Amino acid sequence: MHQLQKTYSLPNCTLVLDGMSDASDVTGGGAMALLTHAACRFMGHDQDLSGGSDFFNSLVPAVSRYAQERLSGLKTGKVAQGLVKLEPTDQGRHQLSVAPEADGLSTGDQGNEQKFELTTVQLFDLVEAIDQFLSDRSTLPDKQLSLQPISKRQAPSQTPIAQRVAAPALGAVGLAAAAAALFALDVPNLRRPLEDTGAKAAQTSGKTPGQKSPAGVESVDPDSVQDPGVSSPAITDAAELARIEDVVWESVDSTWNQYPLPTFTQDAVYRVSVSEAGEIIGYRGVDEASRNVVDQLPLEKLLYTPPTDAAISDEPLAEFKMTFTPDAVLRVEPWSGSESAAAAPAADAATAPATPDASKTDTSQTDTSTADSTETEPAQTEPVQAKPAEPDQSALDQANLDELTTSALNADLYNSVNAAWKNDFQPDADLEFRVKVNIDSDIVSYEPLNEAAKTADAKAPLAALKKAGAAGESSDFKVVFKADGKLEVSPWEGSARP
Amino acid sequence: MSASVSVTPPIPSSAPPVSLEGLPDIELTQDACPRRARQQLDLILLAIEALDLGGSEAILIVAEELDLQEIIKNRVHLWQIRSTNPLRKFSQRRPLKQVEAKSLVAIICYIARRLTVVIRQLLLVEQQLKDKGLPPEQNFRLAEYLLRFRSHFRQRMNPRRAGVMAYSEDEKLNALALQLLEQLLFCTGTAGAQRLWVSLFDGEV
Known part of the structure; x- marks a missing residue:
């Protein structure tokens, strides 16, 4: 020793x-x-x-x-x-x-x-x-690096939201269900307001307008019952919205991932109500075109269905604008942060998101007529207002689309040129070209940009790829065969993206 | 003396590159890294690009040096992998596989080690300024890093996502940049890659 x-x-x-x-x-x-x-x-x-x-x-x-x-x-x-x-x-x-x-x-x-x-x-x-x-085996060799991720249980404050709020949410549903059971016989129209006024009204269900509160259930402000636009506590806290947005983005995106690629050609835009747990409580397409492609979207599949016929709890809701693009990209943003928010306060029957029932039965005139007996007039008297698209938004979408297309073309061009450019010729200097590519990723034309690029050898890979008869609107790319054997392809005006 | 013939045993194509050894598979329900991991890896790479002018080029070169070109094939592929970060403007609808995430970890730590000196200097300066009650922009190099990080972030992240809106103020974005700088420092260590890798799954298993 x-x-x-x-x-x-x-x-x-x-x-x-x-x-x-x-x-x-x-x-x-x-x-x-x-x-x-x-x-x-x-x-x-x-x-x-x-x-x-x-x-x-x-x-x-x-x-x-x-x-x-x-x-x-x-x-x-x-x-x-x-x-x-x-x-x-x-x-x-x-x-x-x-x-x-x-x-x-x-x-x-x-x-x-x-x-x-x-x-x-x-x-x-x-x-x-x-x-x-x-890592030193000559000092206390029995001590070694041992790393483990923190488990869900050990990180209670960051446990996925769905699990964290499940207990209180269920509690509320349970209570609402009990209340509904008590009054079910008295209230045959229990679900009518839901269908008419969308998810907002769902917050007040468990009792119909004018119905006395069952013992133990806090009475809802009468105003909130009448005006579905303000009946549910809206979640406005930025951090809370960000958290819910992440959860709902994840679930919609991952489900949509399993769907076939969209066949629609313009953005489908939906206003979606989401619970604190990230469940979709209701949704509504902002225009006809969006509503028509709902079967290509996972919204219906992900719609939260309450465990009983009674009600959803009175938990607060977050409102999001979901944009499904033809390129299969999902964008989610807070409804109030989007420029469409101007349309939000109306909360009319058309823009209010559909509820589980409504999504199946469609919010039709029959529903609204039945609902006249309930205190939901504001919802019916509002005109249909379902076109929140404004120039700024569409301009941005166009820009996004352009950039997406560019990156896809860039990738295609890189791959085809790289494949065609066998390393059987080693340029002495960088060979620079300007290449025009059409929307089908076909090379329409190319022009050498420097002296070294003007030789036949230098032009060979691009000449081989140029498609005779390729036409149509084209985008320009810069292609550089580097002297060190590397290939560089970039959009003509340059792109900072790696 | 007879000539010896050295035979290199064929490496089965399924064998992971040496640079990923020491990064254990994490048990997940499917081979898709969680949201926070995808975000974190892309943001650390963004911090590297803000630190080092040739950063984005270096990422690809290092991928090759580490024998990861089978996993990170080219610039476009790298962009697709990084764009699994849900905050990106063009967030990609594809899972981030563990082997891809491991590759990013290996690349990050390799580059971080080369940037050790500048990372340490910037963090020391930041602490000194903080002690004096001065803003980090007071130092030229720190200001440059923060400016570049902010501009990379704003250029590439979707300003309409709430997770990005939370960083609309310069100060918030600076705080994120400094937090990433600290995380990069931890990546420079002997066990940096293991530590970063395991931390990506905190609260997920």
């Missing part, structure tokens, strides 16, 4: 480990098998952070976990057990605190908590010193 010391030295942090080799080690060249003392020396700090093996056994996982939190931005929910704690400070630093060890081996201020404020670079050097130690 020999005394051993190991040092891991980084610019801002030095880790010194003292220990013993194995009893079988007689030559002194063996690995450190037992740790007796560990010290971290930070640049700019007079005192070492030090302790015995309890301290070090707590330091390693605590630092490792904190580094992972800084990388993912997610905090482990439960407070770490152990002597060492790391927390961010308001000043962008990291507070490392070490509780005194039970065995009194700490050589710091005996019996006192040690506290260090580290800069990010000091923290990293500590992480790095520890990682170098962990």
